Amino acid sequence: MAPAFGTSGLRGLVTELTDELVSDYVNAFLTTVDCDTLYVGRDLRPSSPEISSVVCKTALSAGVDVVDCGALGTPALALSSMNAGAAAIMITGSHIPADRNGLKFYLPHGEVLKDDEAKITQAYSMKAKRPTKSVGTLAEMPEAEKRYIDRYISAFGTDALSGLRVGVYRHSSVARDTMEAIFKGLGAEIVPLAHSDTFIPVDTEAVDPETRTLLQSWCEEFKLDAIASTDGDADRPMLCDATGTVIPGDILGVITSKFLGATHVVTPVSSNDMVRQIPEFEKVDLTRIGSPFVIAGMQNFSNKNVVGFEANGGYLLGFTAQLKEPLSPLPTRDCMLPIIASLAAAKSQGQSLVTLVNALPPCFTAADRLKNIDKEKAAAFLERLITDETIKADFFRFVGPISATDLTDGIRVEFGETGEVVHLRPSGNAPEFRVYTQAKTKDAASVLLKSMLGKVEDTLQN
The missing domain is CATH 3.40.120.10 (Alpha-D-Glucose-1,6-Bisphosphate, subunit A, domain 3)
Incomplete structure (x- = not known):
């Protein structure tokens, strides 16, 4: 291709x-x-x-x-x-x-x-x-990198993260040195982890089990309050709490938006429904997946305290946030703002990240992808689900009766009896197929994800 x-x-x-x-x-x-x-x-x-x-x-x-x-x-x-x-x-x-x-x-x-x-x-x-x-x-x-570093140290202040012990999973993120400089500038103690001179592709939206195990072991070994990292080009964040549990990007988006005082939120249809349960958000607009769609949606609220974020955690600031120093808009997908703001929010409330996340409305998601798929076969499969109600009902029968379908991007199916959600979409420019699930508990979302990945894979292989 x-x-x-x-x-x-x-x-x-x-x-x-x-x-x-x-x-x-x-x-x-x-x-x-x-x-x-x-x-x-x-x-x-x-x-x-x-x-x-x-x-x-x-x-x-x-x-x-x-x-x-x-x-x-x-x-x-x-x-x-x-x-x-x-x-x-x-x-x-x-x-x-x-x-x-x-x-x-x-x-x-x-x-x-x-x-x-x-x-x-x-x-x-x-x-x-x-x-x-x-x-x-x-x-x-x-000096371009330093300007970015100074942006966050000035806005949050040199003691914003004082007392925190933060691990930086360096792998091959282009921002690994940037992260350490920002955290140190904000007063945190840094523990560098797993530097690599070989490129390691880290998908912050679908962290693999091996990496999750590493994160948990590092938190325990080094007594960390959190571990931070990014994807390869540093526009997607990864943040885990003191137990080594990765906080989903759309949850970081909710925490960050509340902390900054946002009133209008634009986010893709794949994001956790929690965003629609936050009373501080006067308006939540759902879009197709991809930062261009989020930015286009944000432009409809240019005179509001508008922000955008994606399920992968990439965050877009559309207004001047009032922190220790004003933080100017940066309407492009950013990794550091949701990491810093989430850590600062927990610290300012005297809480751990675990406690901060647990205080949010209970709504849990899981996501992963199938790699090296036949894109033509995947497109044909998705088209059948969208156009044929019988095929759709039969494919999702093991989950339960369908209560609603959203075709904003791929197919997103809601199941009224259980409150569960399944969202399927192929990647736009890679031989991958994305699967998102949502449920009332973390375990239920994970179980549903595993089952759905298996069913989609079986279908694409036949």
């Missing part, structure tokens, strides 16, 4: 991200941008430096000035480019394996939306290039 846009950015196999293809997409993007400066960043995948080099050379040849920010997190790159009124490209495959990579595009005001992706795709198909008479200039900006 050729590289294509999915929920966030263009992705594909490294072998398919040829110099020509990358160059053509960069040229196409530059025809849609009304500025002459491009910021470039990259994650720690082995293929990212070479792809970054192609991006920079292409932009320079198009007469665009390039600011190379090196290896840093996607939100840190976006913060610097948006503050400068410049476009940006992040070279990253996010949480997927190292044999894949991709490009995330940013306009001067933020992430590209779906309409922008369509313009880029059309320009790419036409081999479009912007007219130029000169070559751009190249500059480096190693």
Whole structure:
């Protein structure tokens, strides 16, 4: 399958991200941008430096000035480019394996939306290039990461996390040093964990059992209050409590939104229904999955205290939050804000993360994915569930009678007798199939997830 846009950015196999293809997409993007400066960043995948080099050379040849920010997190790159009124490209495959990579595009005001992706795709198909008479200039900006670090230390204060002992699961997150610098700047004691020079794909939305076991053992061994990490390009958070239990991203979103004083929340249909049970939230708007849809939804409430977040924990701040110092909007998927805000919320109330989470309305989710699926077969299977009521009822019969169906993104089925929910959707740009479940207890959600993964896998293999 050729590289294509999915929920966030263009992705594909490294072998398919040829110099020509990358160059053509960069040229196409530059025809849609009304500025002459491009910021470039990259994650720690082995293929990212070479792809970054192609991006920079292409932009320079198009007469665009390039600011190379090196290896840093996607939100840190976006913060610097948006503050400068410049476009940006992040070279990253996010949480997927190292044999894949991709490009995330940013306009001067933020992430590209779906309409922008369509313009880029059309320009790419036409081999479009912007007219130029000169070559751009190249500059480096190693201080871009520091600006991002200073953003959170200034807003929360140097004692916001004092007294906390926080483990940082470093693996191959491009923000591993950034996380440690921020936590130290906020007064926490840091314990670095499991640094790796080999790229490890960590999906913060579906943490594998082996990693969960490691997290639990580290918490016990090092007497930690929490462990924090991110996905590869640091726009998705991972935070676990003192028991090593991973707190789902949409729960971090709820905690963060309450802490910041948000009144309007935009989140995908895959998020935990808990968000609709919080009295402080005057309006909750549900969208399709992907930050472009969340951002588009947030724009409908631009004069409100609006935030957005996804089930993967990526957080988008759409208003100036009043903390120790004002925290300006950053309407792009961010990892550090939900981690810091959740830790700060617990500390400010004299509670552990365990107690803070347990005080929220009881609603539990679980999520995982099937890898290396046949995308055509998966699409046909989903189409049958959506269009044929008999097939749908039979497929979900083991769960119970269906009370409601939502087709906002994939198929989301509610079961009135049990209060359980199953949400199925294929990945937009990887050979993966996502399964989300929701139930009244954590164990019930996990059991339902395991059963549903098995049933979907059996169906796709036959």
